[in-house]
Amino acid sequence: MCESTCNGPKSDLTLLENVLKEYEGVPGSLITILQKTQEIYGFLPRDVIYHIAGRIGVTPAEIMGVATFYAQFRLEPIGKYLIMSCQGTACHVNGSERIFAVMSEYLGIDNGQTTSDGLFTLEKVACLGCCSLAPVIMINGEAFGRLTPESVIEVLKDIQKKEGAL
Amino acid sequence: MRRIIIGEGSCGLAAGAMKVHKAIEALMNGSDEFKLGSTGCIGMCFLEPIVDLYEDDKLVKRLVHVGAEHADSIVDAVKTGDYSKVDDITILPEDEEFLNRQTRIALRHCGIIDPTSLEDCIAADGYAGLKKMLATMSPEDVIEEIKTSGLAGRGGAGFPTWFKWNAARQNPGENKYLICNADEGDPGAYMDRAVIESDPHALIEGMLIGAYAIGATEMIVYVRAEYPLAIINLERAMAQAREANLLGNNILGSDFSCDMRIKAGAGAFVCGEETALIESLEGKRGMPRLKPPFPAACGYMNEPSNINNVETYANVGWIINNGGAAFAAMGTEGSKGTKVFALTGKVKKSGLVEIPMGNTLRDVIFGIGGGIKDGKEFKAVQMGGPSGGCIPANLLDTIIDYKALGATGAIMGSGGMVVMDEDTCMPGIAKFFLDFTASESCGKCVPCRIGTKRMQQILTDIVSGNGKEGDVELLEELALSVRDSSLCGLGQTAPNPVLTTIRYFRDEYDAHIRNQKCPAKECTALLTYSIDEEKCKGCTMCAKKCPVQAITGEKKAPHVIDPEKCIRCGQCKTVCRFGAVVVE
Numbered sequence: 001m002c003e004s005t006c007n008g009p010k011s012d013l014t015l016l017e018n019v020l021k022e023y024e025g026v027p028g029s030l031i032t033i034l035q036k037t038q039e040i041y042g043f044l045p046r047d048v049i050y051h052i053a054g055r056i057g058v059t060p061a062e063i064m065g066v067a068t069f070y071a072q073f074r075l076e077p078i079g080k081y082l083i084m085s086c087q088g089t090a091c092h093v094n095g096s097e098r099i100f101a102v103m104s105e106y107l108g109i110d111n112g113q114t115t116s117d118g119l120f121t122l123e124k125v126a127c128l129g130c131c132s133l134a135p136v137i138m139i140n141g142e143a144f145g146r147l148t149p150e151s152v153i154e155v156l157k158d159i160q161k162k163e164g165a166l
Numbered sequence: 167m168r169r170i171i172i173g174e175g176s177c178g179l180a181a182g183a184m185k186v187h188k189a190i191e192a193l194m195n196g197s198d199e200f201k202l203g204s205t206g207c208i209g210m211c212f213l214e215p216i217v218d219l220y221e222d223d224k225l226v227k228r229l230v231h232v233g234a235e236h237a238d239s240i241v242d243a244v245k246t247g248d249y250s251k252v253d254d255i256t257i258l259p260e261d262e263e264f265l266n267r268q269t270r271i272a273l274r275h276c277g278i279i280d281p282t283s284l285e286d287c288i289a290a291d292g293y294a295g296l297k298k299m300l301a302t303m304s305p306e307d308v309i310e311e312i313k314t315s316g317l318a319g320r321g322g323a324g325f326p327t328w329f330k331w332n333a334a335r336q337n338p339g340e341n342k343y344l345i346c347n348a349d350e351g352d353p354g355a356y357m358d359r360a361v362i363e364s365d366p367h368a369l370i371e372g373m374l375i376g377a378y379a380i381g382a383t384e385m386i387v388y389v390r391a392e393y394p395l396a397i398i399n400l401e402r403a404m405a406q407a408r409e410a411n412l413l414g415n416n417i418l419g420s421d422f423s424c425d426m427r428i429k430a431g432a433g434a435f436v437c438g439e440e441t442a443l444i445e446s447l448e449g450k451r452g453m454p455r456l457k458p459p460f461p462a463a464c465g466y467m468n469e470p471s472n473i474n475n476v477e478t479y480a481n482v483g484w485i486i487n488n489g490g491a492a493f494a495a496m497g498t499e500g501s502k503g504t505k506v507f508a509l510t511g512k513v514k515k516s517g518l519v520e521i522p523m524g525n526t527l528r529d530v531i532f533g534i535g536g537g538i539k540d541g542k543e544f545k546a547v548q549m550g551g552p553s554g555g556c557i558p559a560n561l562l563d564t565i566i567d568y569k570a571l572g573a574t575g576a577i578m579g580s581g582g583m584v585v586m587d588e589d590t591c592m593p594g595i596a597k598f599f600l601d602f603t604a605s606e607s608c609g610k611c612v613p614c615r616i617g618t619k620r621m622q623q624i625l626t627d628i629v630s631g632n633g634k635e636g637d638v639e640l641l642e643e644l645a646l647s648v649r650d651s652s653l654c655g656l657g658q659t660a661p662n663p664v665l666t667t668i669r670y671f672r673d674e675y676d677a678h679i680r681n682q683k684c685p686a687k688e689c690t691a692l693l694t695y696s697i698d699e700e701k702c703k704g705c706t707m708c709a710k711k712c713p714v715q716a717i718t719g720e721k722k723a724p725h726v727i728d729p730e731k732c733i734r735c736g737q738c739k740t741v742c743r744f745g746a747v748v749v750e
Contacts, residue, residue, distance in 0.1 A: 028467075030449035031432050035391075069451040069608075071433030072391055088353035089548060089584045090510035092598050126435060126602070127353035128392055130180050131508055131584075132211030132516035141394055143180035 011045045020055050030058070030066055034073060043074040071125070079114045079121040081159055084138040088127030094134040100124060102149040103137075106156060119165055120156070168200040168244050169220040173277060175207030175363050176356075176395055181214035182233065189237035200244050206364020206399075208277030209518035210264055213257065219244060228257040260536075261515065267534050269496065270520045271504045272320075272357070272480040276364035281399050284406040287367040293412055295486035296371050299378060300420045303486075305335060308379040312482070314490030316502030321347055321438070321475030322553060322579045323655070324501075324568045333462035334380040334472040343471040344373055344382035344424075346479060347443055348389040348396070351435040352551030353602065354582030357506040357518055358476035362389070362396035365480070366403035370413060370426065372479030375486055377424045380472050385426040388443055391433060400428060435552075435606035439654045440473045442608065453610045454654035475580070477506055497523035501567040505578065509535050511585035512542065519583075521566070528562040531585055542587040545686075546670070550579025552599045552606075553659030555666030556592065575666040577659070591688035592671035593678055597625035599663035607656065614657030617648035621664055630691040633679035638668055687749055690734040694750050697738075699724040701746035708738035708747065 133145025465471025
């Protein structure tokens, strides 16, 4: 174990045991393991990456290589609600930049950041495939389409109200 | 039996279909007078949420833009059989044309069957091609039939399907793999998602036929993680197919066995390239391999593998069932059959359009799509996503054909058709795509990694008013180098948006560079906001709305914008009721 993993917060590695047991010997399953790890912890904690590396016999560097290559993987924790702001072509020509800008201004965070109350993470993403409803955002898997700068703020306020943050 | 069927594809759900479903369900209160069900993507996304009213198998009424507030009248209409109660939300005849003008093969069941029901699919001729094949055809017969059909890969490259299948069949290997590329990454294309969500069995059937033809031992579907509903529906369909002996060992009592699994992608555009996809399937960074060897010889796990996309496989069951000649009867000399397009952007009617090859772009955009929204002028249509190009108005009569579209500098691509109007800045669109390809370049080869970045920097300069004389020539030079020397399709085609916008819209580049003007008035850095004294009534709305207090003026007197403070956000223009804010 390297120094950097000892200093960071400790993750509960037992949560991962079933995943590792299932995929340990399966060739080519690293991405699947990382996806399941992220489902459990919400992101890929550093100590967990070292733990996986030890178990499946690859270097932590190799795992970091894969984890940083794909957009889906995160190395930092995210907010309770992940807002994916579509930047596809159809959304672009229908004003997605403006939609992102008003959300960014309203929440006071930029691309990839999380609000201080831990409620929202805001992220620009590639096409979500709801092009005919452009501009579109997706929050925790639910898509919201035909947005205007006004309606997108209403969507965020509804969540804040539900969470007692407004 | 009367039935209420709600379109619950991703688009329908995003438009609020589930609220309608719940409202009707609540009113039914467990009654069995009529049935409430769902279907996938109907393809008329501009009318979502859509509710279809059936009597037995006959569609009697199609309702559009339905909200939960219409639940009462819908239930009332269905209970009484008096459909005039919902006349106010019934589809207009001219909107029905959107579907009537199409010929649907790949989308044949989409929006008609319940994607969660195998019975529904089989009743609509699902798996008929598989049954026919197992009863009467050898693998060679299948390849021959596909050759007759002229089917070419629908993912973008347009390579003949039979050729790939034949190569994978001929090459020796202990195991062989049939892979489906469902990593639909082109921004502006979503037909593959619609097929998997709305008719997952069509994909399974097409893949089984391909697996039989090449002698595959396993089938793998590589799906984008951004398509959760597609993954759920496909998983369910696979379980149903296994249960019905349509998938797994000794399919339908024959000696053909093959099973299927799903691999969720992790978000990397380059994984749409087939060798990068294979690397990703093997759990590695999705970086393309050098070709040859081609996947047909040395693919997944270094075994012979065949990769096609979803739309390609979705055609296969129909072709085997109806014969390759029936498919080849549609289309042009060099491009057979139909193609699905995702028509979006500034077009009046957006959605999925499947038409025979050989129609013109004008047929699709103006005939089916109804022309441009809000009375604006058509400027260009972007085809083929980041690998494609922008086709201008004077080429609208180009026919849809691999060769004809290629000659414009764009490509057929996966079928994204994003329509742009006079308000879209063309150097801005080129920058938009280069932002995308520069960030999605895997970094393996130098021309793509550095070349796309350099082009992106030059384009950023141009749209922010820092362009220099000679920038366009430099862009062209870079574009050709990147195109000719990149390792994979991503880099080889990344310059297309730049080259086509320069070719057709050079004047816009010049206006940005020489006059510091954006003709489309989209590049904020090049705009100046002012107030027309004649028109301004001094209502103070703009001054109140301005986030940086750049607007001053007395009540009932003309206001003035301070250009030093103005951040060109456009809010004053939005709130002004007198059209007094001038943007230049």
